[in-house]
Amino acid sequence: MRLDSNEEYNTSTSRFSWLKDDYHRIVFRIKRFKWADLKKTGFILWISTLLFAITGLTLFVRSIIVLSRWQTYETFIVDFIFLVPRFALATSIFILIIATLGIYGAKSQKYKHVLLYTVLLVPILVFEIAVTVVAFSNITDTIFRIRNHMERHNPYLSSNYPGHGMSDWDNMQRELMCCGVHGNFGNAPVLPISCCPIPAGAMSPFECTYQNTHRSRCDIVISSRVSIDLYTLGCMGAVIASLQIIIIGLSAWMTHRLKHKPPNANSDLQKIVTPTQVVTDYSKF
Helix, strand or coil: CCCCCCCCCCCHHHHCHHHHHHHHHHHHHHHHHHHHHHHHHHHHHHHHHHHHHHHHHHHHHHHHHHHHHHCCCHHHHHHHHHHHHHHHHHHHHHHHHHHHHHHHHHHHHHHHHHHHHHHHHHHHHHHHHHHHHHHHHHHHHHHHHHHHHHHHCCCCCCCCCCCHHHHHHHHHHHHHCCCCCCCCCCCCCCCHHHCCCCCCCCCCCCCCCCCCCCCCCCCHHHHHHHHHHHHHHHHHHHHHHHHHHHHHHHHHHHHHHHHHHCCCCCCCCCCCCCCCCCCCCCCCC
């Protein structure tokens, strides 16, 4: 269409109309950004829950390793000390169960599920702190408890039932290359063969005496290994508890966001529909 000279048309409007459209589009996105990024919130919940599950799996594996290692020498370890890895194992199982709930909450992004997950994280934090405290508090007393326990259950010095548990003691002394509780068997008339290293080519009769016996004390060897395992569990519990505080903070923040979500917001299904660009047909003018 040709315009007369009297009908001037301002072409600046059509020339810069895309700036106006982009401006409205940006404003629209900013207004909807607060609740349109709930998918990002769900992603953060997924990551935090995955981290929570990894901590539980790590504690589970470590507890199983410690229990299997101690099971070999359960005759010489006080039952009370076994409570530490067992408690850590139970805590790790609870962590894995609650992590399953957290994964379901991250998938559904429902306020009640995420709230329940957040609430259950608090007692788990208490359990992790308890594992740390109990593990560290038993390190110093381990050597005395194991020594007293082994002295009372030494079959070679027991007058009531001298044959009880001898095979366990022999296996322990051979594997750990130690002898007795005090380096030897005190006033015992003879020393067991397991107390001495048998040289290659040794012929019978072989005598195990105080001169060729192992110098390490079995109570020291076992208690040192138990103390290292307790220290490892304590450090692991402290690290996991520190991560747990961060996980609780993230979960509480996401619970707050889901609580104040508008009723018509759906983080999984809703998509932002930007305003369509209006094209003006100037042929009418």
